[in-house]
Amino acid sequence: MTEFGAPSVLVAGEAPDPQPGKGQVVVDVEAVNVVFVETQIRAGRAPLPLPLPTPPYIPGSGVGGVIGAVGPDTDPGLLGRRVIAQSSGSGGYAEKALVAADAVIPIPEALSTADAVALLTDGATAMALFRLAAPKPEEWVLVEAAAGGLGGLLVQLAVNAGAKVIGTVGSDAKLSAVRDAGAQAVNYAQPDWTERVRTLTGGATVDVVFDGVGGDIGTAATSLVEAGGRFLLTGAASGGYTDPAALAERGVTVLGLQQVREMGLNLQELGADALEQAAAGRLRPVIGQTFPLEHAADAHAAMEARTTIGKTLLLV
Structure with a gap:
């Protein structure tokens, strides 16, 4: 270049x-x-x-x-x-x-x-972010960009943990990839996508959001989580990160890679763990x-x- x-x-x-x-x-x-x-x-x-x-x-x-x-x-x-x-x-x-x-x-x-x-990158990052969010069985988890490298792994980890997972993607062509991983899927290119998420949850808010898109999509996703929930800033595919200020004011815990560093998690060890899980067939x-x-x-x-x-x- x-x-x-x-x-x-x-x-x-x-x-x-x-x-x-x-x-x-x-x-x-x-x-x-x-x-x-x-x-x-x-x-x-x-x-x-x-x-x-x-x-x-x-x-x-x-x-x-x-x-x-x-x-x-x-x-x-x-x-x-x-x-x-x-x-x-x-x-x-x-x-x-x-x-x-x-x-x-x-x-x-x-x-x-x-x-x-x-x-290599997404495995360690997914393991770290998943540990930060710590979704429990039966909790609702929303994963943006769920057909991507990082998003796809987060979907698998959340499904394996027994959470109820909704993956959002940018086109109908990607919906099947999310469903194949055991999650429900919504196209966030549709203007009413947040309402579709609420329909799937039966009107409930979600407990965890993995925000890999940011921008307008990330901002819209903030309406789906309430006090006591966890909102993880995992990426900015739109070009800008979601502003965490309003979330924090509402009692939502905002987390990101800075917290990974503060927890002292070793990304190299997490990467090796991801490889071992894949070799054992638990992560694909x-x-x-x-x-x-x-x-x-x-x-x-x-x-x-x-x-x-x-x-x-x-x-x-």
């Missing part, structure tokens, strides 16, 4: 092989995690407080593959290990990625590299579409068009 702009600014090219320093490894990449915020950064409008990088740069941070090189004073036993890892925030859309040795998470033998990468990543690495622009275009379901990966 040499400039911000449309997906077409993502152009395949040659770059020097990364050289690992002390405490670093190079991953021979097999699959790359693509997240929606990367499309916002590419366009030059990352939601605050995320800073914009300075072009030129290689985007992407989540990769999976085999460790092909280790740096000085780094455990040589890591060579050949199949792992997932987050880089420092860039360099992921590549055949070789440089990551910290202590950031790698081994992939269980029963799990494919692609499935593991699909859980949904990979809706894959693209060759050199077609990263097409992946971004599809995500911006809101036609994607589940996770989007680049394959090397």
Whole structure:
């Protein structure tokens, strides 16, 4: 990427092989995690407080593959290990990625590299947010963007916990993905979507909202939760986060990743837990579409068009 702009600014090219320093490894990449915020950064409008990088740069941070090189004073036993890892925030859309040795998470033998990468960011985040919300059996849980990577995992975790789950999506084409996960589904592109939610709950408010959209959708969702409920700010796919002030004034507990850090939860440990749950069949990543690495622009275009379901990966 040499400039911000449309997906077409993502152009395949040659770059020097990364050289690992002390405490670093190079991953021979097999699959790359693509997240929606990367499309916002590419366009030059990352939601605050995320800073914009300075072009030129290689985007992407989540990769999976085999460790092909280790740096000085780094455990040589890591060579050949199949792992997932987050880089420092860039360099992921590549055949070789440089990551910290202590950031790698081994992939269980029963799990494919692609499935593991699909859980890299969203798996740890879903586990952390779910622990924060702690939905109880029979509580009503609303998950926005429920056919996406993070939303789909939150739906599964809530269903597994015995909660009554409603997943909202942006098109009728995505309703079946939510229902397949065991939840009821509502299209929030319909102007009366909040009334449809109330119909499903029998007029009751919901106990937990996972707000991954923000903007007008997030604001509308605030009407569905009352004092004693939990409202989790999980994303801003609309471009802006939901204002928590009015919720807090009404006695609703507002939570987000800041509380994850305050609780001292280790995202790497949570990510490993997500992989183990997937390997045991208790959590199922949904990979809706894959693209060759050199077609990263097409992946971004599809995500911006809101036609994607589940996770989007680049394959090397």
